[in-house]
Amino acid sequence: MNSGILPAALAGFSTGLSLIVAIGAQNAFVLRQGARGQAVLAVVGICAVSDALLIALGVGGLGAVVTAWPAALTAVGLAGGGFLICYGVLAARRVLRPAAGQGLTTKGASAGSVRAAVLTCLAMTWLNPHVYLDTVLLLGSVAADRGSLRWVFGLGAMLASLVWFAGLGYGARLLSGVLSRPAAWRVLDILVAVVMLVMGAMLLARTL
Numbered sequence: 001m002n003s004g005i006l007p008a009a010l011a012g013f014s015t016g017l018s019l020i021v022a023i024g025a026q027n028a029f030v031l032r033q034g035a036r037g038q039a040v041l042a043v044v045g046i047c048a049v050s051d052a053l054l055i056a057l058g059v060g061g062l063g064a065v066v067t068a069w070p071a072a073l074t075a076v077g078l079a080g081g082g083f084l085i086c087y088g089v090l091a092a093r094r095v096l097r098p099a100a101g102q103g104l105t106t107k108g109a110s111a112g113s114v115r116a117a118v119l120t121c122l123a124m125t126w127l128n129p130h131v132y133l134d135t136v137l138l139l140g141s142v143a144a145d146r147g148s149l150r151w152v153f154g155l156g157a158m159l160a161s162l163v164w165f166a167g168l169g170y171g172a173r174l175l176s177g178v179l180s181r182p183a184a185w186r187v188l189d190i191l192v193a194v195v196m197l198v199m200g201a202m203l204l205a206r207t208l
Contacts, residue, residue, distance in 0.1 A: 008149040011199070012156025015142055018195040019134045020051070020164050021188050022091070026124045026131075030165055034172025039117035044169040046118065050125045051135060051161035058140025059154035077207030080141030083133075084200030091193035095186050145203055 020027075026047065033043045125131060139157050143150040168175070178184050 004149055005152050008146050008152040009156035009159075011146075012139075012143070012153035012158075013160040014156075014195055015153075015199060016051075016055070016139060016157030016160035017164060018192045019087075019138065020161055021192060026121075026128065027168065029121065029124055030168050031172050031175075033117060034169040037173070039114045040169045040172075042114055042118050043121045044165045046121045047125060047165040048158075048162040050122075050131075051165075052158040054131065054135035055139055055154050055157050055161075058136035058138075059143045059150050061136070061140060074207055076141040076144055077203055080138060080145070081200045081204035081207060083138055084142070084196045084203060087138075088193045088196030088200060091189045091196060094189045095193065098182055098186055142199065142203060145206060 030043055030047060034040050135157075139154070143153040143157075146153045
C-alpha cells in the first residue's frame, strides 16, 4: 500500500489542477484581486478551503456508498470516466478553436474591500454548479477508484487547489501579463486535455 501513496497523491494533484485551471469567473476574480493586491489572503483562503471541503465531501460520501454497495463503483467509474473524456475533448476543442478574447484580463471592477471581496468570492464558489460537478462528483468518483488510497488522492487534489489559488493570487502581479494572452491558456488547455483523456480512458478500462 505504501508504494501506491505517492502515485495516488500525484494523480490527485494532477487531476485537481487540471480541473481548476480552466478559465472561469472564479479564476478571473482571483487574478484581478491579486493583480491589485486587494484582500488576496481572504480570497485565496476561501477558494482553497471551499475546495478542500467539497473534495472531502466527494471522497467521503462516495467512499461510503461504494462500501455499502460495491456495484456503485462500476456506475461511478463509468460516469466519472465518461465525464473526464468529455472534459478532455472540450479542452482539446478550445485548443483547436480558441474563442475570441480567451485570455484573462485584470481590467474591470474590483471588490474594493475585504468584506465585498469575501462575499463575491463566496458567491462565485458556492453558487457555481460546476464546482460541485468537479469536486464532489468528478473528483469523488475518481478517488473512489483508488480504494483505500482515496483520501491520499483527495489530499493531492486539495494541495493542487491550494497551490493554484495561492500562485494565482500572489503571483498575479507577475503573471497577469502572461495570463492575459490567449496562447498561454491554450498551452494550459493542452495539458488539461491530455490529463483528462488519459485518466478518463484509464478509469473506464479499470471499470470495464
